[in-house]
Amino acid sequence: MSQLHVFDHPLIQHKLSILRDKNTGVKEFRELVGEIAMLMCYEVTRDLPVEEVEIETPVATAKVKRLAGKKMAIVPILRAGLGMVDGMVAMIPSAKVGHIGLYRDPNTLEPVEYYCKLPPDIAERDVIVVDPMFATGGSASAACTFLKEHGCKHIKLMCIIGAPPAWEKMRKDHPDVDAYVAAMDDHLNEHGYIVPGLGDAGDRIFGTK
Numbered sequence: 001m002s003q004l005h006v007f008d009h010p011l012i013q014h015k016l017s018i019l020r021d022k023n024t025g026v027k028e029f030r031e032l033v034g035e036i037a038m039l040m041c042y043e044v045t046r047d048l049p050v051e052e053v054e055i056e057t058p059v060a061t062a063k064v065k066r067l068a069g070k071k072m073a074i075v076p077i078l079r080a081g082l083g084m085v086d087g088m089v090a091m092i093p094s095a096k097v098g099h100i101g102l103y104r105d106p107n108t109l110e111p112v113e114y115y116c117k118l119p120p121d122i123a124e125r126d127v128i129v130v131d132p133m134f135a136t137g138g139s140a141s142a143a144c145t146f147l148k149e150h151g152c153k154h155i156k157l158m159c160i161i162g163a164p165p166a167w168e169k170m171r172k173d174h175p176d177v178d179a180y181v182a183a184m185d186d187h188l189n190e191h192g193y194i195v196p197g198l199g200d201a202g203d204r205i206f207g208t209k
């Protein structure tokens with residue numbers, strides 16, 4: 001059964017408090033999304049396998065641990081997920097990046113797909129799907145379904161703010177996918193926005209409103 005992980009690290013919570021503030025401008029918002037992604041990445045990758053190797057330090061021989069070469073992919077859901085990519089690849093430079101373009105139909109709140117470009121060997125990679133907002137869960141669930149259709153077997157979902165309906169949907173649709181969020185907010189409003197949330201993540205990252 002999948003698990004929901006909520007990060008209560010003080011650095012993440014502090015940055016999130018500034019991100020939520022309606023007076024935070026585009027530049028700072030963008031930087032904070034990247035920084036939070038970087039901090040969350042640190043925890044999301046906690047279970048990566050390591051192997052012991054022997055090296056020579058200037059002083060002696062030492063047995064040390066290195067990543068065991070697991071192949072990874074970061075898959076942002078466009079647009080807003082793009083804001084999290086730089087922070088992730090700063091931590092995992094060897095990761096490939098795939099893109100899935102989805103937007104929510106404003107009337108039905110259902111995800112509509114408009115773009116997809118994935119690494120050719122995506123089926124062999126451990127995938128971390130990134131998107132700042134996890135509201136109805138429609139976009140995240142559709143992205144995971146799509147990745148599974150491409151053969152992916154190990155998927156994690158990393159979002160900044162979630163809401164209960166999203167987790168309900170994800171655990172039902174994808175009981176094999178763990179979700180990681182910096183906060184679980186209270187509810188959705190009548191337009192499907194997370195309350196209190198941070199507003200429209202894509203518009204705030206790209207300055208389109």
Ligand code: PRP
Nearest residue numbers: 079080103104134135136137138139202
């Ligand atoms: C936002 C957000 C998620 C989605 C979350 O994207 O980035 O992808 O909504 O909502 P859901 O959980 O109800 O699916 P949006 O559709 O606004 O597109 P954008 O990123 O292009 O602005």
Ligand code: URA
Nearest residue numbers: 135193194199200201
């Ligand atoms: N998408 C957003 O950008 N914000 C929300 O609160 C919900 C979905």
